[in-house]
Amino acid sequence: MESSRFYKKKTCMPDTVLYCSLHDPVAPCPSGYNTNKAVSLWGNSGRMEMTASKFMDIQRAIQPDWFQCLSDGDTISGEAGRKRAKKSVDRSLSFLDVCLQLLEKSPELQGSVMFGAIEGGDILEERLRSARETAKRPVGGFLLDGFQGCTMAKETKLKLIASVTAELPEDKPRIIHGVGKPDEVLECIERGVDIFESFFPFQVTERGCALVFSYDCHPDPEAAVLNQNGAQDLEKNGAEDNQDEISKADPEMTPFEIFLKDKRYHDDFGPVLEGCTCYCCQRHTRAYVHHLLVTNELLAGVLLMMHNFQHYFNFFSAIRDALRDNKLDQLKKCVFRQVLQGPANAKPGQ
Ligand SMILES: [Zn+2]
Numbered sequence: 001m002e003s004s005r006f007y008k009k010k011t012c013m014p015d016t017v018l019y020c021s022l023h024d025p026v027a028p029c030p031s032g033y034n035t036n037k038a039v040s041l042w043g044n045s046g047r048m049e050m051t052a053s054k055f056m057d058i059q060r061a062i063q064p065d066w067f068q069c070l071s072d073g074d075t076i077s078g079e080a081g082r083k084r085a086k087k088s089v090d091r092s093l094s095f096l097d098v099c100l101q102l103l104e105k106s107p108e109l110q111g112s113v114m115f116g117a118i119e120g121g122d123i124l125e126e127r128l129r130s131a132r133e134t135a136k137r138p139v140g141g142f143l144l145d146g147f148q149g150c151t152m153a154k155e156t157k158l159k160l161i162a163s164v165t166a167e168l169p170e171d172k173p174r175i176i177h178g179v180g181k182p183d184e185v186l187e188c189i190e191r192g193v194d195i196f197e198s199f200f201p202f203q204v205t206e207r208g209c210a211l212v213f214s215y216d217c218h219p220d221p222e223a224a225v226l227n228q229n230g231a232q233d234l235e236k237n238g239a240e241d242n243q244d245e246i247s248k249a250d251p252e253m254t255p256f257e258i259f260l261k262d263k264r265y266h267d268d269f270g271p272v273l274e275g276c277t278c279y280c281c282q283r284h285t286r287a288y289v290h291h292l293l294v295t296n297e298l299l300a301g302v303l304l305m306m307h308n309f310q311h312y313f314n315f316f317s318a319i320r321d322a323l324r325d326n327k328l329d330q331l332k333k334c335v336f337r338q339v340l341q342g343p344a345n346a347k348p349g350q
Contacts, residue, residue, distance in 0.1 A: 020059065020067035022050075025148065025178060025199040026206075034072045036091060052098040060108045066141065068115045068175075070095040073146040075121030085121035088146075089130040092119045096137060113140030115175060118164055122152050127160050131167035141173040144193065148178020158187055165192030182213060182256055182315060183339050186332045189319065196316075201308035205301055207250035208293045209257035210272045211311040213338050215318040217330035233258050234338055255339050260304070265290040278310040279303075 023029050023041065030047075033040035038049040055070040071092040075085050096116050103109055116139035120126030134142060144164060147157055165174055173194045179185060180200025188196070204211055212233050234255060249259040258265075260272070271281035272289060280289070280303040292300035322331040 017066060018062075018064040019175075020062055020064040021143075021177065021197070022055075022068055022070065023177075025197050026203060029074075031074050031076070034074050034091070036094070039070055039072055039095075052095050053102065056099055056102040056106065056109075059112065060106055063108055064112055066113045066115060068143045068145075069099045069117055069139070071117030071119055071143075071145055073117065073119055075119070075146055077122055077151050081121050082123050082126075085119075085123040085126040088119040088121065089126050089133075092117050092130065093133050096134065096139070100137060100139075115139060115141040115143045115173075117143045117145045119145055121146060122156050122160065124160060124163060127164050128167060131164045135168055139172070141175065142168050144174060144176040147176060158191060161188060161193065162191040168192075181254055182215070182335050186319070186328070186335060189323075190328070190332075198309070198312060201312040202305070203252070204254075204257050204308050205304040207253060207259075208261040208300070208304070209250070209253060209259050210289070210304055211257050211308050212273050213256035213315075214334060215315045215331060217318070217322060217327055217334045234341055255341065260286060260289050261293040262290075266294075272304075272307050273311065276307065276311065278307045280307040 022039065027042065029042055030040075033047060035049075038051045039055075041048045041050050050070060052070050059067050069092075072088045072095070073092075075081050075088050099114065103112075103114055116134035116137060118127065118130045118134055120128075120130045131142075144161060147161065152160075161176070168174060174192060175195040175197075176188055176193045177197060179188055179193075179196060180198070180203075185196055201211060249262070253259060265286045268286040268290070270286055271284070272286055273281055276282075284303060289300060289303055291297075292303070318331060319328070322328045
């Protein structure tokens with residue numbers, strides 16, 4: 001989990017906050033299984049019904065720093081979803097009231113903060129009702145739920161996020177689930193979101209890719225040279241002759257990453273990203289990671305994860321600096337420029 005505005009609290013694990021969410025952000029969550037009494041969770045052993053009391057028992061055992069309240073985020077898009085959106089808000093408020101009562105009575109959870117979940121699908125009036133009602137309750141922060149996946153149009157999503165955060169008190173953190181791409185993160189920050197999950201670098205790693213985008217908005221000539229290396233690689237994405245290899249890359253691949261399994265990297269003896277200080281870039285080459293990927297070695301994922309996490313967390317550090325120095329616009333320009341140069345818009349043979 002990464003924070004743009006709030007700094008990390010010390011726990012037994014230094015520099016980390018333990019946050020417990022209801023669902024795994026990278027696992028599919030089938031629709032149609034929630035009731036007024038329970039929310040369905042899905043794992044290796046199939047479906048599990050989570051009632052408010054069972055949910056709070058688990059929180060008592062884990063004692064996280066922060067956790068989201070049990071909520072029903074299972075909505076469908078469009079006008080047909082209006083009734084379902086209302087139900088999701090009603091249920092989530094009712095779960096919130098039960099969980100707040102149980103929280104108050106739990107000595108084990110006096111050091112834990114519960115986030116209220118804002119639901120309501122893509123229906124603005126339900127989102128606003130959810131935000132206003134949740135803000136009346138003694139929650140420690142807010143979760144903007146139900147924005148994961150791509151069923152909602154981007155414009156609708158951003159408008160809803162801005163409308164919801166406008167209803168929330170400034171002094172309590174807002175976390176969003178299911179948003180992790182650098183450009184989308186910046187758009188959400190502009191609309192008042194503070195905290196994000198870190199599933200994105202994991203997904204990048206899973207598809208055999210490395211994050212190489214630049215987030216340097218300072219016109220420091222020396223640093224700019226280092227950063228250009230990654231940018232040049234992004235420009236090369238999809239712009240060379242071996243289109244067959246490119247097409248084997250995951251269609252979910254974003255303009256912020258390079259596909260290291262591509263054969264063009266088999267004799268590339270530079271680091272994954274020039275100038276990066278992570279373990280992988282300091283000790284290994286692109287050619288080595290490429291070899292590990294094509295031979296399905298587990299170490300490939302370990303090394304890529306080290307690099308991708310460090311790069312992503314440094315991106316958030318750059319966001320905090322940009323907010324402090326009033327340079328978020330410059331950072332946004334720098335990141336969005338790379339969206340245009342990426343593989344989605346690169347023409348073959350260019
Ligand atoms: Zn690295």
